[in-house]
Amino acid sequence: MKVIKFGGTSVGSSENIQKVANIISKQAKKDPDISVVVSAFTGVTNQLIKISELAQKREYTYIKLMSDCEKRHYRILKELIPNPSDEMFKHLQNEFEELNDVLHGVYLLKELTGRSSDLILGFGERLSAYIISRFLDSSGIPSQFTDTRKLIVTDDSHGHANIDYQKSARKIRRYYTNYPGIKIVTGFIAATSSGISTTLGRGGSDLTASFLGAVLKADEIQIWTDVDGVMSADPGKVPDAFCLKTLSYEEAMELSHFGAKVLHPPTIQPALEKGIPIRILNTFNPDFEGTLVQKEFTSNGYPAKGITSISNVSLLTIQGSGMVGVTGISARAFTTLAKYGISIILISQASSEHSICLAVKPESALSAKKAIEKEFLLEIKTHIVDKVIVENNLSVVALVGESMRKTPGISGRLFHALAERNVNVVAIAQGSSELNISVVVDQNDEKKALRAIHDAFFSCAERLNLIVCGTGLIGREFLHQLSENQAQILENKNLNLQLIGVGNIDNAVFNPGGISFSEWETLLVSGDKNPEPDYFLKKIKHLPGGKSIFVDITASPEISETYTDFFKAGVSVIAANKMANTGDYEAFKTLRKTCREHAVFFRYETNVGAGLPVIRTLKSLLDTGDKILKIEAVLSGTISYIFNSFKTGGLPFSRVIHEAQEKGFTEPDPRNDLNGLDFARKLLLLMRECGEGVNLTDIRIEPILPKECFSAHSLEDFYTILETHDHDFHKILDETVQSGKVLRYMGTYENGKGRIELKKLPADHPFSGLKGSDNCIVFTTERYRENPLVIQGPGAGAKVTAAGLVSDLISE
Ligand code: ADP
Ligand code: ASP
Ligand code: MG
Secondary structure: OEEEEEOHHHOOOHHHHHHHHHHHHHHHHHOOOEEEEEOOOOOHHHHHHHHHHHHHOOOOHHHHHHHHHHHHHHHHHHHHOOOOOHHHHHHHHHHHHHHHHHHHHHHHHOOOOHHHHHHHHHHHHHHHHHHHHHHHHHOOOOOEEEOHHHOOEEOOOOOOOOEOHHHHHHHHHHHHHHOOOOEEEEOOEEEEOOOOEEEOOOOOHHHHHHHHHHHOOOOEEEEEEOOOOOEOOOOOOOOOOOEOOEEEHHHHHHHHHOOOOOOOHHHHHHHHHHOOOEEEEEOOOOOOOOEEEEOOOOOOOOOOOEEEEEEEEEEEEEEOHHHOOOOOHHHHHHHHHHHOOOOEEEEEEOOOOOEEEEEEOHHHHHHHHHHHHHHOHHHHHOOOOOOOEEEEEEEEEEEEOHHHHOOOOHHHHHHHHHHHOOOOEEEEEEOOOOOEEEEEEEHHHHHHHHHHHHHHHHOOOEEEEEEEEOOOHHHHHHHHHHHHHHHHHHHHHOEEEEEEEEEOOOEEEEOOOOOOOOOHHHHHHOOEEOOOOOHHHHHHHHOOOOEEEEEEOOOOHHHHOOHHHHHHOOEEEEEOOOHHHHOOHHHHHHHHHHHHHOOOOEEOHHHOOOOOOHHHHHHHHHHOOOOEEEEEEEOOHHHHHHHHHOOOOOOOHHHHHHHHHHOOOOOOOOHHHHOOHHHHHHHHHHHHHOOOOOOHHHOEEOOOOOOHHHHOOOHHHHHHHHHOOHHHHHHHHHHHHHOOEEEEEEEEEEOOEEEEEEEEEEOOOOOOOOOOOEEEEEEEEOOOOOOOEEEEEEOOOHHHHHHHHHHHHHOO
């Protein structure tokens, strides 16, 4: 058998009740043994609360509101059943008569007790269940109107009565034996053993359904509402919330306890005890599978299941320097509050034991304060404990999920998300089961906090976990550009960037929960010292969900050797480091193969021409079937700068180099630029992209500097030797200028061969006009034969290189 519950949101109008009837009819065809629990029509419980409060205040307007409410019920009845019988009218008339009598009593006495309030509120369910039951009869689905005041026995805690399982179970079983068939059952209401009406608390129809289900050993309990199921957050507060396929009983309990209104908190308990699955379904999207709440936990791939909030709580702080190390203070505080019937939403104790915070409903804040101060009277007098502080207008926001138990860094990510949106955290608590982390925030920040946490944990944007190795000029600039453009990237590219690791030669940090772009530097300094090249490889066992990318902004051959292992671990690589692409050819081939096999990417646009789109262009030419006939390139910004500064009548060649070195345009030892090796590596990569199986040694490099310059041991000696050649350099330059040409150090790839040489170029050559440290690459291809394809622009500098890395990161 099944118990099916329709909430107030499903029964607001005759049109919706028709939908409900269709669902019941469909279910009854599959299994006629069903009990349907219904709530009051949409908004009726709230109206009855308002009406009774007005009556209590002797405000006569209650009569008008009551009459509207009556009219609404009659209207729905008539819309559903065109010719209602006299018996139906009589039944409703009697109900309204009784209700009006009670309200009149409240009006006269100016008193609204818990007992009369429960009686008044219960009419909502009594009326709706009756009307729906009669409507089903009239639609050919005979049903038994069932008033649960006759079946469910509770204590007399009005407003939130507790069910007596044994007594109720006996009554229910007897009733079900006597009245077989479909039943339309009132949710929410019950009665004491002496027959006084009670209610199970706001939203309590869910509990009615699950209690009935447990007693009757139902196969399934269905809760039909106006959303697709339990969502990752309240869809009214977080527009991106999505429906959860499954929840364990514990997760559902935790979510509802912390405010997910879709399930009344005590609902899970009876189902859990009997192991009955609960399914949350949408009356307005009945074919959707909804959410299944069951014993087993299943992961949905995210480190948490959902976020909830309780708006408007008060926080009591008990503090005092004398509390440190004194045992039993919290226990006494809890017992005191329990004695006064005040329920605690959240408890948080500072690790210093100097203070305890308790979140309670605002209506209990004052009595809680008084109760605690009374309990600690002595301690307050002797200054062991200070006076209790009450803070109002706060909200509790809780992140819930069983997988949080096993995932490190959750709280880090949560606080990081809040800090990034400027949400101040007033108190923090983590349930001992580690099933939830709750934070108390200002009520005005509640929505902001919910959205920030939702984005950080469940963003539908693809999550990109970044590990950045190398924090020199370019690395720094790269992180800076990302932090500046993070929001834009999220919006335009739907990518949710999370920095999870940063390292340099001295320190490294790794935090799967996320490292703030504004804090990486501070965290790095206090991070692990002297990290090994495989530091991050060892850490990536703890990768959070999403894609992960290792960005190598070092020049280290050891780091480049780790790429293959990153690929094997499913991590993509972006490299500014040229070593992997320009080392031994066999290793290069293996690297590319491993990358393909593990369906990750390897991007290295900045290896040639910094931010210029050289590799991308070459790849797209090749991919579209073009044939490369020749590549000519000026690929060393430093050498270009030197030749651009070397002018007839100007400084001697050695001085030009010296100045370039002083201005920081060269490596500390300029010979490392002038040996042409870095240039050759770039040309080598272009050749390999064209399919050439070549090595660095296959490229013929015509040196700029005379051989003996390289054997000089010190820089000083180097310059002294170079000076002796200044005259020769000027001679070459003058001859070149006189013949109307320009001197350029350029690379050429043609007929499978690569060479780099100093050439005298005609004035109309694309390289002749190059300024400063510009790079230029000329592709002569089958398609671009007459007019070669030219890419020109700054080929060095932290800003453009970092921008190239960002573009590698966000390109599709
Ligand atoms: P019913 O009248 O069907 O019992 P409720 O209004 O009690 O419906 O509960 C459903 C509402 O709960 C939804 O319309 C939604 O606004 C709210 N809600 C809050 N948190 C969640 C959540 N995590 N998932 C789904 N709904 C939620
Ligand atoms: N009608 C009651 C309420 O609004 C019970 C319920 O809907 O579950 O609280
Ligand atoms: Mg509800």
